[in-house]
Amino acid sequence: MDSLAVMMYIFVFLLGITVGSFLNVCILRIPAHESIVTGPSHCTSCGKKLKWYELVPLFSFLALRGHCSSCKARISLQYPIIEAVNGCLWLAVIFLKGFTPFAALACLFSSALLTLSVIDARTREIPPGISLFVLILGLIAALIDLRNWQTHLIGLFAISLPLYLIFQLTQGKGIGGGDIKLMAGCGLFLGWKLIVLGFFLGCAFATVIHLTLMAFKKADRTLSFGPYLSLGIFVAMLFGHAFIDWYLHLFM
Ligand SMILES: [Zn+2]
Numbered sequence: 568m569d570s571l572a573v574m575m576y577i578f579v580f581l582l583g584i585t586v587g588s589f590l591n592v593c594i595l596r597i598p599a600h601e602s603i604v605t606g607p608s609h610c611t612s613c614g615k616k617l618k619w620y621e622l623v624p625l626f627s628f629l630a631l632r633g634h635c636s637s638c639k640a641r642i643s644l645q646y647p648i649i650e651a652v653n654g655c656l657w658l659a660v661i662f663l664k665g666f667t668p669f670a671a672l673a674c675l676f677s678s679a680l681l682t683l684s685v686i687d688a689r690t691r692e693i694p695p696g697i698s699l700f701v702l703i704l705g706l707i708a709a710l711i712d713l714r715n716w717q718t719h720l721i722g723l724f725a726i727s728l729p730l731y732l733i734f735q736l737t738q739g740k741g742i743g744g745g746d747i748k749l750m751a752g753c754g755l756f757l758g759w760k761l762i763v764l765g766f767f768l769g770c771a772f773a774t775v776i777h778l779t780l781m782a783f784k785k786a787d788r789t790l791s792f793g794p795y796l797s798l799g800i801f802v803a804m805l806f807g808h809a810f811i812d813w814y815l816h817l818f819m
Pocket of ligand 1: 610614615637638
């Protein structure tokens with residue numbers, strides 16, 4: 568790898584953690600129905616407005632050693648973790664998909680999945696605004712991949728329609744409405760092959776991880792599906808085509 572490529576990847580990571588700190592704002596404010604664009608950042612403990620140098624993603628947390636400079640209250644580990652995870656997601660996407668328009672969309676898509684996963688895990692609800700954002704990303708992805716428009720259009724319905732039927736049959740007990748909207752947007756974004764793969768991966772992750780959590784940590788019986796679906800979809804987006812090719816070759 569040459570030094571220019573290294574610089575580009577460092578830039579992607581820094582951009583990723585910067586957007587990650589915006590995701591923290593979304594995670595805190597969207598469920599509380601607060602504005603995500605107005606209102607200065609402040610310490611949630613003493614209300615002190617943060618200076619610019621206390622808002623540098625990841626580095627501020629390390630420099631402040633995880634405490635507010637004014638009241639010394641402990642700053643939630645959520646902040647650096649979300650920032651670092653988002654930086655790593657963006658790095659993984661760009662590393663595997665290259666510097667392409669689709670990869671840029673895929674970065675935003677990954678950030679949306681991360682944000683809704685944390686919100687869903689906490690509140691058991693996927694905010695409609697994030698589903699709408701994913702749907703818009705899906706529309707743009709379909710437009711820049713116009714020669715495969717059928718793949719994207721079928722993807723819009725491939726999982727969401729069966730889930731909607733289950734939703735109707737079980738009167739909303741079998742599946743959440745938020746999951747259906749999410750799968751519609753993700754399907755439009757990825758196309759039908761990857762959304763089908765992503766959905767089944769998500770179900771597999773949910774089964775394995777949730778049963779493990781239930782066994783060891785006495786986790787709740789009801790599960791928020793969003794984080795598992797998101798993980799399955801993210802893996803399918805990055806490795807799905809390679810996996811499908813490998814699978815089809817087994818039979819040819
Ligand atoms: Zn404080």
